[in-house]
Amino acid sequence: MQETKLLKAVDVLVVGAGNAALCAALSAREAGASVCVLERAPREESGGNTRFTAGAMRVCYSGLDDLKRLMPDLSKEEIDRSEFGSYTEENFFDDMFRVTQFRTDPEHVATLVTKSFETLNWMREKGVRFAPIYGRQAFKIDGKFKFWGGLTIETVGGGPGLVDRLTAAALKAGIEIHYGARAVELLLDGVTVSGVKVRMGATLHDIRAKAVVLASGGFQANPEMRTRYLGPGWELAKVRGTRFNTGDGIRMAMSVGAANAGNWSGCHSVGWDRSAPEFGDLAVGDAFQKHSYPFGIMVNADGRRFVDEGADFRNYTYAKYGGIILEQPQQFAWQIFDQKVTKLLRDEYRIRQVTKVTADSLTELAQKLEGVNAKEFLRTIDEYNAAVQTHIAFNPNEKDGRGTVGLAVPKSNWANRLDQPPFEAYAVTCGITFTFGGLRVNGDAQVLDEDFEPIKNLFAAGELVGGIFYFNYPGGTGLTSGAVFGRIAGRSAGRAAAHTAAAVEKCTSVK
Ligand SMILES: Cc1cc2nc3c(=O)[nH]c(=O)nc-3n(C[C@H](O)[C@H](O)[C@H](O)COP(=O)(O)OP(=O)(O)OC[C@H]3O[C@@H](n4cnc5c(N)ncnc54)[C@H](O)[C@@H]3O)c2cc1C
Numbered sequence: 134m135q136e137t138k139l140l141k142a143v144d145v146l147v148v149g150a151g152n153a154a155l156c157a158a159l160s161a162r163e164a165g166a167s168v169c170v171l172e173r174a175p176r177e178e179s180g181g182n183t184r185f186t187a188g189a190m191r192v193c194y195s196g197l198d199d200l201k202r203l204m205p206d207l208s209k210e211e212i213d214r215s216e217f218g219s220y221t222e223e224n225f226f227d228d229m230f231r232v233t234q235f236r237t238d239p240e241h242v243a244t245l246v247t248k249s250f251e252t253l254n255w256m257r258e259k260g261v262r263f264a265p266i267y268g269r270q271a272f273k274i275d276g277k278f279k280f281w282g283g284l285t286i287e288t289v290g291g292g293p294g295l296v297d298r299l300t301a302a303a304l305k306a307g308i309e310i311h312y313g314a315r316a317v318e319l320l321l322d323g324v325t326v327s328g329v330k331v332r333m334g335a336t337l338h339d340i341r342a343k344a345v346v347l348a349s350g351g352f353q354a355n356p357e358m359r360t361r362y363l364g365p366g367w368e369l370a371k372v373r374g375t376r377f378n379t380g381d382g383i384r385m386a387m388s389v390g391a392a393n394a395g396n397w398s399g400c401h402s403v404g405w406d407r408s409a410p411e412f413g414d415l416a417v418g419d420a421f422q423k424h425s426y427p428f429g430i431m432v433n434a435d436g437r438r439f440v441d442e443g444a445d446f447r448n449y450t451y452a453k454y455g456g457i458i459l460e461q462p463q464q465f466a467w468q469i470f471d472q473k474v475t476k477l478l479r480d481e482y483r484i485r486q487v488t489k490v491t492a493d494s495l496t497e498l499a500q501k502l503e504g505v506n507a508k509e510f511l512r513t514i515d516e517y518n519a520a521v522q523t524h525i526a527f528n529p530n531e532k533d534g535r536g537t538v539g540l541a542v543p544k545s546n547w548a549n550r551l552d553q554p555p556f557e558a559y560a561v562t563c564g565i566t567f568t569f570g571g572l573r574v575n576g577d578a579q580v581l582d583e584d585f586e587p588i589k590n591l592f593a594a595g596e597l598v599g600g601i602f603y604f605n606y607p608g609g610t611g612l613t614s615g616a617v618f619g620r621i622a623g624r625s626a627g628r629a630a631a632h633t634a635a636a637v638e639k640c641t642s643v644k
Pocket residue numbers: 148149150151152153154171172173174179180181182183184185186187188189190191314315316317348349350351373374375377378379381382413418419566567594595596597608609610611612613615
């Protein structure tokens with residue numbers, strides 16, 4: 134890509150170059166604004182957490198016809214071998230309210246749900262491509278793939294494909310993108326936002342803008358903020374994604390009086406390979422995650438189970454189980470499977486960079502589980518095996534009710550005795566994905582001040598907005614949320630810029 138000279142002034146300045154930011158930039162451009170994007174990361178690491186994703190996106194659809202609009206390339210063969218079902222607005226509302234324990238902001242959630250389909254369709258028009266998410270959200274039963282958990286599509290090329298397509302669309306639309314450009318401060322004219330101070334290498338620049346959109350992610354890559362807001366111990370979590378989301382946007386906005394909202398002590402966090410590096414590794418992407426625990430059990434250093442692995446489909450539990458693993462002694466757990474279920478394990482269990490042991494007997498396995506009380510582990514297995522309700526049929530596509538009876542920590546679905554060697558075990562710790570607390574915005578994505586009045590010309594979208602997710606999260610919603618609210622933020626910023634330009638013109642002609 135050609136290096137462009139940094140502008141001194143632009144209509145809309147977007148901070149960040151992930152999914153929310155690029156959707157905002159495209160939408161502001163559509164509204165007629167000149168647009169410049171500032172990305173803190175170098176080009177090869179650009180795209181924030183979005184680049185690390187598999188590109189799963191939660192969207193409402195009433196059946197095959199809707200899916201064909203999003204995926205016009207869907208082949209007859211794919212249609213014949215799939216049972217796509219539907220995912221209604223009611224389903225999406227129910228999932229959001231249930232997993233957030235009815236805390237999610239009703240206005241925001243209504244926007245998220247009702248605009249999900251039209252927004253993905255808009256992304257498709259911009260060049261993003263979607264495909265059925267066969268690998269992870271569908272099991273083949275009687276020759277047909279059946280989708281479960283309300284998650285049916287992913288972007289072609291996963292997160293990198295999404296970032297590349299949105300970036301290409303932005304460049305084609307004449308949007309300037311500057312890499313290695315870190316926004317450090319909002320510029321103000323009185324109480325109106327009028328631009329951004331940017332650091333590029335060792336130099337600071339002021340860029341004036343008629344509107345600014347902040348889409349620079351949460352504070353998950355900032356151990357000090359994690360400890361301050363999520364609580365002691367959270368500095369020990371591994372960061373699943375980008376190292377660049379250190380809360381800059383939140384800090385900049387709050388320092389000009391923005392109000393905060395949402396679940397500041399909450400975050401999305403998962404079971405993540407115990408030996409994974411401190412931050413995400415783009416060569417591995419999301420494959421350090423270990424999400425097939427509903428088909429096995431998890432034990433801690435005491436050799437004890439500590440959570441209902443089969444409480445629900447994995448995409449309604451995985452985002453809160455990371456935090457529960459962090460609470461265990463020494464912040465780790467082992468996931469245990471036997472040969473009855475290893476064929477169901479997701480692809481991420483077969484990567485080279487995996488902390489895994491195998492054993493031909495449970496006593497051998499007990500010796501191999503590093504850091505685990507072997508005697509207690511064997512007792513746990515005995516109790517667990519005796520408690521499985523084997524008369525109920527196992528079915529991975531449904532909440533099958535094949536649970537345990539009489540255990541202090543029950544397993545509600547997909548319980549199988551661990552009795553068929555060789556056994557496999559995988560060590561996990563807590564990997565943090567993104568933080569839930571953030572800026573308070575209204576329905577037009579305007580950032581509000583502490584009196585809940587809009588801060589003039591300041592907008593926000595994506596991870597750094599608070600009030601949408603609490604306690605937990607339905608898989609595939611982060612990208613949809615970034616796209617829906619990013620598009621709204623861009624449109625609002627484009628309009629604000631046009632309004633400011635008209636006001637300046639009027640003022641000049643009166644003089
Ligand atoms: C491993 C992993 C897998 C995931 N899988 C999925 C999935 O399949 N589906 C799903 O819906 N969600 C998934 N998520 C969550 C999803 O990534 C986020 O919800 C979403 O990408 C957030 O988008 P965003 O645009 O708000 O932030 P990001 O994509 O993180 O973008 C933030 C941008 O801001 C930039 N930035 C930060 N500070 C500054 C600054 N001061 N100046 C300029 N730029 C700055 C960053 O470099 C980055 O480009 C996953 C996350 C991870 C980590």
